[in-house]
Amino acid sequence: MTLFVEFHLIQNFAPSNLNRDDTGAPKDALFGGHRRARVSSQCFKRSIRLAAQEHELVPSEYRGVRTKKLLALLQEKLALAGRDPEEAKGKIELALAAAGLKLKDDGKTEYLLFLGEGEITGFADLIEQYWDELAAAPVGSEKKNKKEAKASAPTEVVKKAKALLNGGKAVDVALFGRMLADLPEVNRDAACQVAHAISTHRVEREFDYFTAVDDKGGPEETGAGMIGQVEFNSATFYRYAVVDANKLLNNLQGDRELMLAALEAFTQAKVRSIPTGKQNTFAAHNLPAFVGVCLRHAGPLNLANAFEKPVAPGRDQALSSLSVAEMARHEAQLAGVYADSRDRWAYLDLSAAWPEGKGVALPNLGALASWVKEQVAAELEV
Numbered sequence: 001m002t003l004f005v006e007f008h009l010i011q012n013f014a015p016s017n018l019n020r021d022d023t024g025a026p027k028d029a030l031f032g033g034h035r036r037a038r039v040s041s042q043c044f045k046r047s048i049r050l051a052a053q054e055h056e057l058v059p060s061e062y063r064g065v066r067t068k069k070l071l072a073l074l075q076e077k078l079a080l081a082g083r084d085p086e087e088a089k090g091k092i093e094l095a096l097a098a099a100g101l102k103l104k105d106d107g108k109t110e111y112l113l114f115l116g117e118g119e120i121t122g123f124a125d126l127i128e129q130y131w132d133e134l135a136a137a138p139v140g141s142e143k144k145n146k147k148e149a150k151a152s153a154p155t156e157v158v159k160k161a162k163a164l165l166n167g168g169k170a171v172d173v174a175l176f177g178r179m180l181a182d183l184p185e186v187n188r189d190a191a192c193q194v195a196h197a198i199s200t201h202r203v204e205r206e207f208d209y210f211t212a213v214d215d216k217g218g219p220e221e222t223g224a225g226m227i228g229q230v231e232f233n234s235a236t237f238y239r240y241a242v243v244d245a246n247k248l249l250n251n252l253q254g255d256r257e258l259m260l261a262a263l264e265a266f267t268q269a270k271v272r273s274i275p276t277g278k279q280n281t282f283a284a285h286n287l288p289a290f291v292g293v294c295l296r297h298a299g300p301l302n303l304a305n306a307f308e309k310p311v312a313p314g315r316d317q318a319l320s321s322l323s324v325a326e327m328a329r330h331e332a333q334l335a336g337v338y339a340d341s342r343d344r345w346a347y348l349d350l351s352a353a354w355p356e357g358k359g360v361a362l363p364n365l366g367a368l369a370s371w372v373k374e375q376v377a378a379e380l381e382v
Helices: 041-054 070-080 085-099 117-129 146-152 155-164 171-176 245-251 256-272 319-338 365-381
Strands: 004-016 028-031 034-039 064-067 113-116 192-194 197-199 206-212 226-244 290-296 344-349
Touching: 004 256, 004 319, 034 226, 041 171, 041 192, 041 256, 064 070, 064 117, 064 171, 070 085, 070 117, 085 117, 085 155, 113 117, 113 171, 117 155, 171 192, 171 245, 171 256, 226 245, 226 256, 226 319, 245 256, 245 365, 256 365, 290 319, 290 365, 344 365
Parallel strands: none
Antiparallel strands: 004 226, 004 290, 028 034, 034 197, 064 113, 192 226, 197 226, 206 226, 290 344
């Protein structure tokens, strides 16, 4: 049975520059023939991961780490076991080569790795177990290439090192997936898809011209010590994400309780996630006016086309309220054609614009996260 857990958010941000392009301007996009504010899916995925960590929604042993500094992480873990970091370096290189991972001359991996804490701990344990058998690999200009290093590793180490790269039951790796170019067999297809957030209305960029005064300037020094400008905007965003519950269960190696806990944590983190870009300048800490969760069975339904025609601001209603009402209208239209009779909603609504009776109204975020966990658990039992 297919089961998709959808998240639909309407969120208004005060003047801000949450996600910049290569020129430092807020990202945007043309949608429906009109310029919209945009925050990329990659930006929000990282914000979700950081929110889960900050609020300790996922135990540390079930988190992932995105880094090139795997050598340093393993040296730290082995140092806790009493091993000399310099002596450990060659052994770590050999163990990683056995799994198909190569270190560059600067000690970093060739590209960013997305590994579960369990995988990293597993490598440390493997090196500790075979400490004497792992002859130090040469470093620097005489360093062995990956193929040679792998061939010189003990057969048992090669076998176990390969088996370690299984995702480590890391929730964020299971949700967002990973790709290791040299090791396609350990790739993970994401269980969660996150859309780029777009504004429900037309947006124009604005410019803040700023000056800074030299605190130690003398009376003969007039004017500013520094001048500049920063671009920003303010927008009401539609945010969408969908989790394939069965894919998440598979990525977490069939651990049902961990999968349910992951969905509960994701619900909390998705809502609490706010990008950090230029926040010291703008402090746009604005949580959503509406959070809707829908359990879909026939297939996911992104509701962005509710805003193909931009919402127009009015004197008597906020853009957030108008956006929620338009989203509800569009969803009802689509559901009549494409939805499954088993689909159901739960929501938090601060806009008072979502139709009464369309799903279960819940009082707070904790209740919504619990609802998601309970409903998915019931579905899995059928």
